[in-house]
Amino acid sequence: MQSRSNRVRALKMVRIIAVLFLAASMYFWYESQSNGHALTDLAAQDLICGDVIAPCQVGNRSYNILVPQGEGPFPAVIFFHGSGGSGASVIRDAALVAPLLQKGYALIAPSALDVTYSGGRRLSGWIWEGQRDGRDDYRFVQDVINDATSKFPIQEEDLIVAGHSNGATFVWYLACEGLDTRLRNFATIGGTPVRDRLLSCADVRPSFNLYHTHGTADSVVPVDGTQRTATWHGWLGAIEAVEMMAAASGCSEKEEIATSETTETTRWYGCQSGAEFRVDLNDGGHEIPTNWVETLFAWSQDLP
Template identity: 30%
Template sequence: MRLRDLLAVLFATAATPVLAACGQDQGVCETDSGSYRIELPEGSNPPLVVFLHGYGGSAQGTMKNRGMVEPLLARGYAVMAPEGAERNGRKSWSFYPGWDGRDEAAFLKEVVADAAQRFGVDDHRVVLGGFSAGGFMVNYLACADPEAFSAYVPVSGGFWRPHPESCAGPVRLFHTHGWTDNVVPLEGRALGGGRFLQGDIFAGLEIWRQANECADNRPDGFSTTGQFMRRKWTACADGSALEFALFPGGHSVPRGWADMMVDWYEGLPGG
């Protein structure tokens, strides 16, 4: 056997147990603050989509959404699903400022660093997405630390009332929402007997326009992608991006979202 072939066999033998235990076959990867699941595309140093599940969901449930995961893998992106922490007996995210619980921003940075070390994902090209409560988490993290990830792509989740007065700075964000969503309606709703109030999605977009220093409230770009009706603001701070997409369905991650999101991300400077 030639030396090159021998080294290839030895490398494959050494690498397989790590990937099988933590990566392929949807194995669980443990870190100091929690855990995650990950699937990798072919090739080395892939960009990464980190996607946060909704209230009562799980990392395993996220990875079972093959209509989202497989298009991302096919486009060359690794897909990570971190595990939410227990809140009131169900897994979710401590997204609201002042809530007790895990430091979610630190946890998400921790799992990305772990995946970069274990699997060689590109920690400079990491997109943070999330659904429902995961989408709320994405918005609040983007508001507090806009440079923590290279872009933010919440689905069906915005802010809670009272809305933030301001955010830390310009951000690259693409929000997707269902027209008939009645779990997180566009107008928001009361939860817990009125103790919690979901915010208004359009009021959230106003906060992002202010953070991005946009010259006008009016969008200056309109387009359609399949079922998605899209609007964007481009007369904003250098390096920022803001887009909003509506689809006719309800509370879900819609089919077609993954490819649309990747097209948006790859169209950004440095995407």
Template identity: 30%
Template sequence: MRAKHLMALCFAFSGQVAVAACGADEGTCDISSGSYHIELPDSENPPLVIFLHGYGGSGSGTMKNRGMVEPLLARGYAVMAPEGAVRNGRQSWNFYDGFGDRDEKVFLTEVVQDATDRFGIDGERVVLGGFSAGAFMVNYLACAAPETFSAYVPVSGGFWRPHPETCGGPVRLFHTHGWVDNVVPLEGRLLGGGRYHQGDIFAGLEIWREANECVDTKPDGFGTTDQFMRRRWTCADGGALEFALFPGGHTVPNGWADMMVDWYEGLPGG
């Protein structure tokens, strides 16, 4: 690792994991448009999983989800949790009109560049994931600019109504959702006294099939991984689409991290 990267790290080892520190606050890295937290595996030039917290959550809280973070580190991935911008006293993401002023694509691109410069992560192998409001952000960014990151892995969040008419493609996307999720139900729900309407997850999958030029609406692959029931579609070159349903509610489920990495590493160039 280059000398400037060594100077930027404060190593707090747990097994073969290093917690990165930037500035005065251990684990917090500040840039002009916001901040993020990151943990690194004990390897050079690792790929990166960015995971966006839900509404009212935090990047620091995301890093406390050790059931998600530690499997990713063990597989050789750096894990980053950015901080959402404050809106109405809570942190969230500007994925919908009126939800903030920050350009989230610019912010997320900048945090990746900063982590590349500071810690030597592989900026070409970046997976963007998120939970709930973070997952909505993942879907909207993937729709508007699918080339920004190498894959997208939302958990418990899709689009809001009205659904996008079209999305850019091809995109490599793996959506995971709970069967009994009543915060972001599969069919969506009304919010804010009816001012907002979460979208239908299956309608979102239709949008992704069209963006990816999938050969049929019918899945051409089914399977199970532990608690997850999975289905996938064959898509145009450069695209991949898969959906995993689990029996729980509004949560990042146990086993998600390894399942997601297995999917990503099975993709061409993953």
């Protein structure tokens, strides 16, 4: 009796393993289809590098790139991933990729190296002060732009620099450094400057344009920021950070409007530096809003 019971349990285990194997096989097949060439069908260019399998190499580092159909040259969004991400994970994001390519934008997605986070965790991440531990992320950005514009039909005078989470914080500091005159338009999502690591342009007159998006339910980087603790410097709040830039730029006009049922927009314009700043606060969390590409495109088209 016990022998028969053991055989039944063994048979059930074999069936469970078979089902799990089939599910895993289907998952990885789907991933290979949706995250590889099938996802990039909109990008007709057969590029020499840049897909999830063969990223473009710049020294000992890399970036991924997707280019829309046509001859170009194309405007481009340079997108910096968050902690633990990669350029490959960015170009696998269909919600981000599809609308950008449909609007005729190329997508350039650099990959960060690992950094040490609180608790000793090692994850990929951007160094917002630019240089540390023998690496220079600012120089890497310039190298990526130079490489991409030399290899692909990219319109280097029409670039938007964007980032999410840790990538967004990095974009804030990159904007303030003013290292590359080709970079004037910046868009950040769910990431703000570090509270006691002042931006280099906080006491000058920033001339770049910035569009910041933040979820009011964000629990990773709270929309109102955080104060310094024993283990972390703290984050600036979304409105606080942009208002600081607007004040430094000598902006004379401020407008607050409800752009949708879920989003409140604040704009600063009439700035002496010629810059414009915008914050969209939505009722989401730390994720990239589903309509972000649409609002990014509308914002960029309205710039002077």
